[in-house]
Amino acid sequence: LHFPRTFLRHSRRSLASLVIPDFEDISRGKQEVPEYFNFASDVLDQWTQVEKAGKRPPNPAFWWVNDQREEAKWSFEELGLLSRKAANVLTGPCGLQRGDKIMTVLPRIPEWWLLNVASMRTGIVFIPGTSQLTAKDIIYRLQASKAKCIAVSDTLAPAVDSIASECKFLKTKLIISESGRDGWLNFRDLLQAAPDKHDCVKTKNQDPSLIYFTSGSTGSPKMVEQSHCFGIGFAASGRHWMNLGTSDIFWNTSDTGWVKAAWSSLFSPWLNGSCVFVHHLPRFDPAVIANTLTRYPVTTFCTAPTAYQMLVQHDLSRYKFMSLKHCLTGGEPLIPEVFEQWKKQTGLDIYEGYGQTETVVICSNVKGMKIKVGSMGKASPPYNVQVVDDQGNVQPPGKEGEVAIQIKPKRPFCIFSQYLDNPEKTAATERGDFYTTGDRAVKDEEGYFWFVGRSDDVINSAGYRIGPFEVESALSEHPAVAESAVVSSPDPTRGEVVKAFVILSPAFLSHDPEKLTKELQDHVKKVTAPYKYPRKVEFVQELPKTATGKIQRSVLRKREWGQV
Ligand code: ATP
Ligand code: MG
Secondary structure (H helix, E strand, O other): OOOOOOOOOOOOOOOOOOOOOOOHHHHOOOOOOOOEOOHHHHHHHHHHHHHHOOOOOOOOOEEEEOOOOOEEEEOHHHHHHHHHHHHHHHHOOOOOOOOOEEEEEOOOOHHHHHHHHHHHHHOOEEEEEOOOOOHHHHHHHHHHHOOOEEEEEHHHHHHHHHHHHHOOOOOEEEEEOOOOOOOOEEHHHHHHHOOOOOOOOOOEOOOEEEEEEOOOOOOOOOEEEEEHHHHHHHHHHHHHOOOOOOOOEEEEOOOOOOHHHHHHHHHHHHHOOOEEEEEOOOOOOHHHHHHHHHHOOOOEEEOOHHHHHHHHHHOOOOOOOOOOOEEEEOOOOOOHHHHHHHHHHHOOOEEEEEEOOOOOEEEEOOOOOOOOOOOOEEEOOOOOEEEEOOOOOEOOOOOOEEEEEEOOOOOOOOOOOEEOOOHHHHHHOEEOOEEEEEEEEEEOOOOEEEEEEEHHHOEEEOOEEEOHHHHHHHHHOOOOEEEEEEEEEEEOOOEEEEEEEEEEOHHHOOOOHHHHHHHHHHHHHHHOOHHHOOOEEEEOOOOOEOOOOOEOHHHHHHHHOOOO
């Protein structure tokens, strides 16, 4: 069986009434989590049965495309078959056993999904990483996680070879490639030869399943351990925030190394019987995104706020999207200006959600609810989400504090188990009855959460607390600003002041910087409370970002304070 070259055609079956395995009550906290749970056998294999009975619309379960118009299309049955073969590759030639760890650093290729599901089937702990990692990043991750196997494609194999001897736990190197490489096992060859019979292991709901490294927006990435039942936590949000059902085709553009890929390109759609749509997308190109939405019947789309920003700057009015009806975002705050532009150009709203690698969805705007532009929406079940003060006391509406999730007396089943090998960091997140997120927000009278900034990013100027997000949002309403990042900067009288790093729109590059600074300052004073205006402005060509595209304000801040 060769893919992605091979086009696996999905068989069309009659559309009868739907039988959907329903985990929504569990994900709402209304029903206990089953003692044993495995996403592969309890969700995916169930959909195979539904599909075989002709009770699912004729959508593929997985649909992968690339720029060369190659495709892979699998039904749930085909996904089952291929992932069982992959499971046999892991436990056979790769020599892995239940509890061992595999680090998988792959571009958006179908094998990422196969290895992920194969890990569930075998009880092997799956550790995704983004393919933008360098040899230095990989060695840090391999040593920290003690992974026994690493799976990469051609691009990263030399980097792995350069450091492999320093990783004493690493036993097997698995390459996903058309050709072989010395010292490596070739996954595609092994997959073809592997038997397709495999009994899924029985996993307890809290057995470790995934390890994610956080984005590293604030420091070294932490290892977040998630259990087998983590995935169930997306049943309600998948249905109501993402608005997914069995006839939906969901395209989420996240890199496979980011937890958002698990949220939106695996758990949420497959819990709801939807099709996971993937574009290989070697680099972010607005034209490719727009063309793909024009060419394929994608109903639901999710991308990062910065990507929406690039899309609206590309001007989408000239495209006609084939089937798009629901748009989502998360991972960073969505600037209101981008929401408005997207609405103007496509006629669609963007439903923002908020969460972390440590959690499932914490807040979201669910379909049918009034969207308050600039807010992250309301608390998402099963979490009890509150704003708390430094002692862990719940704050009343309107009062700023840290976003926190109640974990006592009962810890939600779908929150991380721990930061692996870091009990101090794990303990430091707990305050009173709550897990604290490190993010500051205000909850309004109607229960909507308004993001202020990461705790470390909040600026304290002459007694005023200023969240960078509000200032950045205000700046973005000015036509000269393509993108900006706002941080604190030292000041002899005020202690610290607001400084804005601004990337200019092309049309303003030749303008006088002094005049422009004044104009931007006046603009911010006009659209938001004047004390927030940036006393310092610096025009830059780029902003420091994490591999997942998030602005690293901490890097700019440290530079300002001479800490680098
Ligand atoms: P690290 O923990 O290593 O510094 P990180 O926090 O960026 O990295 P992630 O877990 O990927 O790693 O990101 C979660 C964070 O992203 C949240 O804590 C929050 O700061 C930010 N975030 C996510 N969604 C939103 C949103 N809708 N609005 C504002 N911020 C968001
Ligand atoms: Mg974090």
